Amino acid sequence: MTSVRIREMTASDIAEVTAIENESFSTPWSEASFLSELGSTGSVCLVAIEDGSVIGYVCASCVLDEGHILNLAVRPDRRRMGVGRMLALSALKGLYSLGCRTVFLEVRESNTAAKRLYESIGFRVLGLRRDYYHRPREDAVVMVLRLR
Secondary structure, three states, X not given: OOOEEEEEOOHHHHHHHXXXXXXXXXXXXXXXXXXXXXXXXXXXXXXXXXXXXXXXXXXXXXXXXXXXXXXXXXOHHHOOOOHHHHHHHHHHHHHHHOOOOEEEEEEEOOOHHHHHHHHHHOOEEEEEEEEEEOOOOEEEEEEEEEOO
16 A cells, blocks of 8 residues: 555545545435535544545544544545554544543444444444434444543
8 A cells, every 4th residue: 555644624525535425325424514514613524645535534523522433434445454543543633632532433233344443443332322324224333432
């Protein structure tokens, strides 16, 4: 893998981000959703860049001292290469700098790869949200990480 760098997401990244989003999720965010998150106070929106192209992204938010990883995806041909880890760790660093000390996320119960990634970073299962996801209907595993 060539050099991957993480930087802040910009509006000019949205088309590539949305393409990855549509490949990754059955109920994808719209371009408007990403643009809205970019403009939100307390948001951390980052992209992973390789050879000038977006290969992954993460959106997170901080309210008071609580953070939430809202959305993270990596282009299918770049998965399992550490890009998701880089994005998650960079988002956590950004959330910490905004004053977050606890971070939450939801992940599909069947998404074993994502759960393993988050557990390897230190997230722990807090509980389940029944029927949280649609298309297909599935429970979400709620995970939490205390930042130090």
